[in-house]
Amino acid sequence: MSALKSLRAVLLTGVALSIALPFAVQAQTDAPPLVVNLGNDSPERQPGQKPVPNSLEAGIWAETAKVEHDARTSGERDTDPALEAYIGGVLTRVAGPFSGDVRLYVMDRPFFNASMAATGYTEVWTGLLLRCETEDDLAFVLGHESGHFRHSHVMRQYQAMKDGQNAALAASILLSAVALGASLNANSYSAIRDINNVTSGLVNLTYLGTIAALMNYSRDMEAQADAYGLIYARAANYYTGSAADLWRERLNETAASDYEKVRRSPSRINVFGDHPLEADRITALNARDLSLNGGKASFRSPEDSKAARAAYRDHIRPWLGAWLKDDLRRQDYGQTLYIIGRLSRDGLDPGLLNFYKGEALRLRGKRGAEGSDMENAITSYKAALENPDAPKETWRQLGDVYRHFGMNIEAVDAFKHYIALAPDAQDAWMVQDQIDTLSKDLRPAPVITPTEAPTTTPPSINATPAETAPAASSSGGTT
Numbered sequence: 001m002s003a004l005k006s007l008r009a010v011l012l013t014g015v016a017l018s019i020a021l022p023f024a025v026q027a028q029t030d031a032p033p034l035v036v037n038l039g040n041d042s043p044e045r046q047p048g049q050k051p052v053p054n055s056l057e058a059g060i061w062a063e064t065a066k067v068e069h070d071a072r073t074s075g076e077r078d079t080d081p082a083l084e085a086y087i088g089g090v091l092t093r094v095a096g097p098f099s100g101d102v103r104l105y106v107m108d109r110p111f112f113n114a115s116m117a118a119t120g121y122t123e124v125w126t127g128l129l130l131r132c133e134t135e136d137d138l139a140f141v142l143g144h145e146s147g148h149f150r151h152s153h154v155m156r157q158y159q160a161m162k163d164g165q166n167a168a169l170a171a172s173i174l175l176s177a178v179a180l181g182a183s184l185n186a187n188s189y190s191a192i193r194d195i196n197n198v199t200s201g202l203v204n205l206t207y208l209g210t211i212a213a214l215m216n217y218s219r220d221m222e223a224q225a226d227a228y229g230l231i232y233a234r235a236a237n238y239y240t241g242s243a244a245d246l247w248r249e250r251l252n253e254t255a256a257s258d259y260e261k262v263r264r265s266p267s268r269i270n271v272f273g274d275h276p277l278e279a280d281r282i283t284a285l286n287a288r289d290l291s292l293n294g295g296k297a298s299f300r301s302p303e304d305s306k307a308a309r310a311a312y313r314d315h316i317r318p319w320l321g322a323w324l325k326d327d328l329r330r331q332d333y334g335q336t337l338y339i340i341g342r343l344s345r346d347g348l349d350p351g352l353l354n355f356y357k358g359e360a361l362r363l364r365g366k367r368g369a370e371g372s373d374m375e376n377a378i379t380s381y382k383a384a385l386e387n388p389d390a391p392k393e394t395w396r397q398l399g400d401v402y403r404h405f406g407m408n409i410e411a412v413d414a415f416k417h418y419i420a421l422a423p424d425a426q427d428a429w430m431v432q433d434q435i436d437t438l439s440k441d442l443r444p445a446p447v448i449t450p451t452e453a454p455t456t457t458p459p460s461i462n463a464t465p466a467e468t469a470p471a472a473s474s475s476g477g478t479t
């Protein structure tokens with residue numbers, strides 16, 4: 001594998017990382033108040049504009065094309081026509097005159113991320129789609145990405161590196177690294193490392209560090225992209241008054257992590273604590289929304305907001321279960337529970353959401369928690385089963401937790417329900433075997449009493465291997 005090739009591979013991973021700690025890299029304690037001046041930005045490119053042959057930009061485009069090819073043929077790409085049509089439709093609306101310049105790839109990756117490369121090649125990850133509440137949210141994100149693209153921020157970032165102390169670095173990594181430059185969030189070395197641990201294992205950390213440097217857009221560029229996000233989304237007739245909430249929610253999710261190390265990351269501290277930068281960015285977003293909307297925030301009415309959430313849910317419902325299942329792969333169950341709590345606010349999809357709440361609690365409980373996760377999993381599965389949209393597997397998982405507690409009578413009953421509902425399931429024979437085994441020992445087991453919410457979290461076994469001490473508290477179990 002050539003150096004460039006491996007760097008590209010790393011880069012692809014690196015983008016993934018940007019979700020965990022959205023603002024980490026930009027931490028500068030003495031940052032002045034944020035004044036977003038779009039007049040300072042690079043001029044907007046023309047629709048259909050191509051680079052001058054043999055120019056630096058042309059080289060970037062050629063490298064980016066290779067990365068795009070990798071994305072197009074990736075096994076993680078979701079090519080469901082209905083999903084591509086829906087997300088692509090929103091992208092087309094937001095891109096406006098540039099709709100012919102952008103190409104969308106939806107990637108099945110459980111992280112909050114989107115990117116738009118210098119060539120218009122655009123990735124949207126399903127973890128982001130899971131975390132949007134309305135199409136307005138998605139439009140703002142795509143508008144933010146469009147801002148980086150339409151104003152050639154990759155080139156500006158490269159110029160800044162070249163002018164600064166990183167000239168050699170800029171020259172050496174530019175051609176491959178720049179391809180993914182228009183990441184939604186600023187990257188950080190630690191964010192990359194954490195996500196890398198979840199996703200693909202060993203990657204050369206030196207490469208990751210250099211990539212983080214390149215993709216660390218300046219505070220100005222991020223704030224400018226935020227402003228463009230509002231402008232382009234509004235031009236496409238979306239509401240933008242809640243745009244800042246999308247950023248705030250990332251911080252709330254960070255705060256809900258199972259892992260103290262994640263909870264204490266700068267992305268959280270910055271908004272709720274003493275760091276002015278992210279608070280400034282949110283303030284700037286809200287202020288610009290007011291000015292764009294004649295001094296009045298661009299909000300839907302509460303009823304209309306609820307309708308917008310329901311409409312968006314209707315679009316993503318076919319994938320909701322798969323995305324939640326993917327999110328569990330991150331093994332940060334506190335965060336998954338936080339997301340489920342948000343998704344549950346309007347009472348939609350109660351069977352499915354309670355099932356995955358039960359799954360998150362069960363998995364966290366199995367990891368060795370001393371808390372009441374397993375008991376609460378029973379409560380969630382039972383709540384799911386009161387609704388027609390509960391997956392058939394709810395009975396099987398409920399049986400598994402009963403078995404965990406030695407409640408063999410209840411376990412056998414639950415497993416029998418599962419077999420009755422899914423007699424042709426691939427694992428039906430295994431579940432029947434469980435029934436046969438447990439039926440030989442049907443003594444009553446001690447009764448357990450589910451409690452309100454988990455009170456402790458277990459040692460980490462995932463993305464933050466350095467942290468092994470139990471976390472102090474958890475915001476999980478929010479529904």
Ligand SMILES: [Zn+2]
Pocket residue numbers: 144148182183184185186217221222225
């Ligand atoms: Zn950005």
